[in-house]
Amino acid sequence: MNEKKNVMVFAETMEDGRLSGSALGIAGAGARLAALTGCGLDVLVLGRDNGEAIRGLSAYKIDRIISVEDPFLTPGNIDVYVKELSKISEKFSPSALLFPMTLYGRELAPRTAALMGAPVISDCVACDTTPEGKIKWTRLSFGGYISAGVESDYEGTRFVSIRPGIFEKPEKTDGEPELIREEADLDKADLKSVLMRTIKKAAQGMLAVEDADVIVAGGRGAGGSAGFKLIRELADVLGGAVGASRVAVDKGWIDHSALIGQSGKTVAPALYITCGIAGSIQHITGMRNSGCVVSINTDPRALIFDVSDYGIVGDLFQVLPVLTEEIRHIKAS
Amino acid sequence: MRILVCVKQVPDPQKVRMEETTKRIDRRGDSMISPFDLYALEGVKTLRDAGVQVHATAVTMGPAQAVTALHDSYASGADDCLLLSDEAFAGADLRKTALVLQKAIEKMEEKDGPFDAIFCGAKSIDGGNSMLPAYLAQLLGRSHAAYALGCRMTGDGEALEILKENDLGNQVYRVPFPCVVSFTKNSQEPTYPLIERIITASSMDVPVLNAGDIFGDQQIPQAQTAVDSFEYRDMRRGSLIVNDKDQEEGARKLAKMLYDAHVL
Ligand SMILES: Cc1cc2nc3c(=O)[nH]c(=O)nc-3n(C[C@H](O)[C@H](O)[C@H](O)COP(=O)(O)OP(=O)(O)OC[C@H]3O[C@@H](n4cnc5c(N)ncnc54)[C@H](O)[C@@H]3O)c2cc1C
Secondary structure: OOOOOOEEEEEOEOOOOOEOOOHHHHHHHHHHHHHHHOOOEEEEEEEOOOHHHHHHHOOEOOOEEEEEEOOOOOOOOHHHHHHHHHHHHHHHOOOEEEEEOOOOHHHHHHHHHHHHOOOEEEEEEEEEEOOOOOEEEEEEEOOOOEEEEEEEOOOOOEEEEEOOOOOOOOOEOOOOOEEEEEOOOOOHHHOOOEEEEEOOOOOOOOOOHHHOOEEEEEOHHHOOHHHHHHHHHHHHHOOOEEEEOHHHHHOOOOOHHHEEOOOOEOOOOOEEEEEOOOOOHHHHOOOOOOOEEEEEEOOOOOHHHHHOOEEEEOOHHHHHHHHHHHHHHHHHO | OEEEEEOOEEEOOOOOOEOOOOOOEOOOOOEEEOHHHHHHHHHHHHHHHOOOOOEEEEEEEOOHHHHHHHHHHHHOOOOEEEEEOOHHHOOOOHHHHHHHHHHHHHHHHHHHOOOOEEEEEOOOOOOOOOOHHHHHHHHHOOEEEEEEEEEEEOOOOOEEEEEEOOOOOOEEEEEEOOEEEEEOOOOOOOOOOOHHHHHHHHOOOOOEEOHHHHHOOOOOOOOOEEEEEEEEOOOOOOOEEEOOOOHHHHHHHHHHHHHHOOOO
């Protein structure tokens, strides 16, 4: 009998070596799959210095952390990540290798899978076993209008990309994961597409939308930075993050990291408040799994109201100051 | 330089249906070119506007009616078009699609010479997994950049400089030829095509390659993943909407509603 192979999760890290906001949720998806298939859970960290990331993982129920450190392993160097990922995938041949459906994950998963000759099941939001004992992933398409169950007969390592913000973190535990350190052998020649410069550094220290339980998002109706100031104030009172529609990002009112929707992030906070957002399908795609949706819009026929639990027909410049003040009051009492 | 633009015809997202038996997207209804692909075609235009000589070929894999996506591509600046179409390609997953494209690209390159760059839309809005360009790049062993907002030729003419959308601030990559680049939406609306080109496009004959043309007597790759069930999800929620003349009063009402419902 073959020994059961572990599930492996690629833990995305940031420039400064910390775990990215989605990493623990993806590890949670791995824990779910491991439990369904009765095998262990490995988490893979690739970076320059993995100390922070390993500390961030060690409180959770993970069997092994596999760490590769190399000066070349910075997030901008995508080509070397692909090389290293395929090396590890070959060496450990996990039953499945899970990636976050983030900007990086969307590049790393298919490129590594292509090298390994494997298929990719993408944008998964749930994982179950069929009555025949096969693993079935649920993915959403057409902006969430259709959910589909996907199975694969592929025998090798299955590549799966997981929608961030859906799965719970793994359980906590007192026992520490086993730490396995792997050597990298990377070389400048491995890098084809070279990062020359970063145009504009995003604001540091702000709560990221993918980490937030509450998001207050602004669109064209916010009109500019004055509107976004009101939005930020409400977000602050709620301990939440600021999100945005494409129009607001394209106009430069807010960083791209706040973009929700088809060309941005998919989020599922407990509370999502929209301010001056029309409710295009491209935007709804990114937020429709939120717990409670509240919308402020001057147009009573705005599509956003169809996908909202609560709403107010009104000008956000009039509504937001009062709403923020009322909520501050409620929170204080 | 020679650029291949990979496009896809997608169903109208508001009207999409699935076929009950095959569990595949029903591709017979209203359809359109996937909107991200127009930004890939816009990438060609950007290079031309900067004085680069570009011959652009548009290609799509799909059923016969997918030819309309190629007509749209021609209208938006492609010089010629090619349809990859065969019953045997139906139900393709990511890997199968990439393998068919890879093989077809090799055939096209044998015939007319290599492509310096392959442009794609960042995602198709049906499957929407945004992974095809990266998968294809790796199969072809070419350099790759995703989520391009714009591109230009480098001074030495050996690479594209790609402005790439990124959370940590937009980045500039040097991506050496031959390369695969996927384009995302940027703040510019794609240029509306000239009416003459739209008219020419609608009556043009598009050459077709079938499985035999592409694979000869080699085996056609099989899909390794399959949809075995699906459901339509209702996106609507039962909304409680405050619509007071006095908006400040309305805002207070809303706050109370949220508090009473334990949302706060
Ligand atoms: C390929 C592609 C990808 C895209 N990706 C995304 C994406 O990821 N995310 C995304 O959001 N969009 C995306 N879009 C754009 C999308 O189609 C819409 O254009 C966009 O979402 C609209 O943004 P909006 O709702 O802020 O603006 P608008 O559609 O202009 O709506 C503004 C709304 O604000 C209301 N309003 C105006 N003034 C006020 C006020 N003072 N107070 C209250 N309400 C007010 C109006 O009634 C209106 O409903 C994409 C488009 C394409 C083609």
